[in-house]
Amino acid sequence: MTYTPAELMAAVAARELRDGEVVFVGIGLPNLACNLARATHAPNLVLIYESGAIGAVPERLPVSIGDPSLVTGSLMVCGMADVFQSLLQNGRIEVGFLGGAQVDRFGNINTTVVGPYQHPAVRLPGSGGAAEIAIHARRTLVISRLSRRAFPESVDFITSPGHRSHGHTRRELGMPGEGPVKVVTDKAILEADPDSGELVLASLYPGVEADEVRADVAWPLRSRPALGQVAPPTDRELRLLRDELDPHRLFLKG
Amino acid sequence: MREAVAAHVRDGDTVVIEGFTHLICFAAGHEIIRQRRRDLTLCRLTPDLIYDQMIAAGCARKLVFSWAGNPGAGSLHAFRRAVEAPDGGLLELEEYSHFGMVGRLSAGAARLPFWPMRNYMGTDLPAANPKIAEVQCPYTGERLATVPALNPDVTIVHAQRADAQGNTQIWGLLGVQKEAAFASRRVIVVVEELVDERVIRADPNRTLIPGLAVDAVVVEPWGAHPSYAQGYYDRDNEFYVGWEKISRDPAALARYLEEYVYGVGDRAEYVARCGNLERLRADARVCAGVNYGF
Secondary structure, three states, rough: OOHHHHHHHHHHHHEEEEEEEEEEEEEHHHHHHHHHHHHHOEEEOOOOOOEEEEOOOOOOOOOOOOOOHHHOOOOOEOHHHHHHHHHHHOOOOOOEEEEOOOEEEOOOOOOOOOOOOOOOEEEEOOOOOOHHHHHHHOOOEEEOOOOOOOOOOOOOOOOEOEEEEEOOEEEHOOOOOEEEEEEEEEEOEEEEEOOOEEEEEEOOOOEEEEEHHHOOOOOOOEEEEEEEEOOOOOOHHHHHHHHHOOOOOOOOOO | OHHHHHHHHHOOOEEEEOOOOOOHHHHHHHHHHOOOOHHHHHHEEHHHHHHHHHHOOOOOEEEEEEOEEEOOOOOHHHHHHHHHOOOOOOOOOOOHHHHHHHHHHHHHHHHEEEEOOOOOOOOOOHHOOOOOOEEOOOOOOEEEEEEOOOOEEEEEEEEEEEEEOOOOOOOOOOEEEHHHHHOOOEEEEEEEEEEHHHHHHHHHHHHEOOOOOOOOOOEOOOOOOOEEEEEOEOOOOOHHHHHHHHHHHHHHHHHHHHHHHOOOOOHHHHHHHHHHHHHHHHOOOOOOOOOOOO
């Protein structure tokens, strides 16, 4: 079957999740990825939404992070103080999803402003829970489409810290979580180099050349010595995404 | 609602209308716009469409927030126009993350001066907002981030039901309504249904805010629309998606306010003008209840 980049991104992100993990879910592709994983290889994935739904089993596609379908049938509904203090800061979240307008060489993410903070060219929504997810989740997965504008050498504003912020490592800054281990894009998977924390090209999607990826990144992108090859989405993954999870193609278009 | 807003919301106040996606009290926001309150400091984790409307209507001097978007649909364009204005911005901002806002209200509810948290290292948020500070733990020596208490002049909470004394029961997503209510000097509760005290007493664990913390109770069915009330009506996602087009165009936004806010006397007229809200009516998924006996 033919497929769109969004469909492959959702499938690739789903494959990164292991059965039984506790995942902090975001709206859009992260939600599709988590529910795809739950319907395939990870039936015991525990979905936590920042709105306070624990063990959510949404019967319809949640349009917002606070959709009422996240409550119906969930294991627990708690206030947001519990979400951030007793779950996230407590160290209970194994995987967090992040996205953003800009992702830089060290996996720092900007969802706050394009341009200077006091006089922004574009005012973006801000952190929400992203800053603390980036700090506390044991590992984070970033989902973002490639372009030179979206992948600058350094972001205009660090909303969510990656592996090196203003010259300091996560360890120096005392961050509990491991940070962004992978960036799932529409052409390839980037991974953080374990030594330097720099994002490097790890795996290519079917039909994509490494030079195409390099052209979409504003820093000289290094590659893993042995580049991986991402398998296309299976018919089953595509059927679940299209027929059950996002039938109106709210997040799958494009 | 008219009397409650007239009595409890004053020009220059710090106002919280909370509710995380769920139970956002648009009815109160619209009444504040109708009464032409000015110079308000509006605080919410997610300003949402209601604060976009209040900013467009000229009610706000300052916004305290952690995520300013139209969830699942796009931007809050009245907010963006105010912030991106070439003369340096028409709206003062004080920006945190969700955890920071939760901590501010938790400190406010406990009447502590600040709330500590392990957060913000490596981010540019403290540089953008000097109120995010640091403290050294007296027990471990660890450096912890701090946020100042938020004690609003008035907090407005929408809920499924309360009794006449304001004993308020909420189910579904709880957001930070409890903390916001206890942090506030005055509290208005707006409910879908007024119930007898016996209904509250039959299920006391469901009570999120006791009447002793409440100053006014307003009964306003559909008062959260286009937000939702679990078990009463669904979120009007079509309206949220449609707001992108309305708020992008200042003239369209002004027409919206004219027709649905200034042009109606109260919530009942708003509901009538919206037309078929019954399409959003919730299905029944009633839980079994528990034994409170001893």
